[in-house]
Amino acid sequence: MAPVPINLDRYLTPAQVSGLDRALKFGWSVKFVRRPTIVLEYEDGSILGVLEEDGTLNKNHNIRERNRPAAND
Helix, strand or coil: CCCCCCCHHHHCCHHHHHHHHHHHHCCEEEEEEECCEEEEEECCCCCEEEECCCCCEECCCCCCCCCCCCCCC
C-alpha cells in the first residue's frame, strides 16, 4: 500500500478536510495514512501530528515511526 492513498479525501471527514487545508498552509504535509489514522509531518521533519476526526491536529499522540526514536529514547 502507498503511504498516502491517491483518493485521500474519501477517507476524511468534512472537518478533517478543513483541518488539513489549514495545516497545509502552515507547513504540514501528509506523512502516511493507516486508516483511520492520518499522520502529518511538519516541513522540517521535526514533529508528527495526528489529524483528528474533528479536524484538529493532535501533537500529543503515541505514533512512532519505525526509523525515528521517541523523544525520550
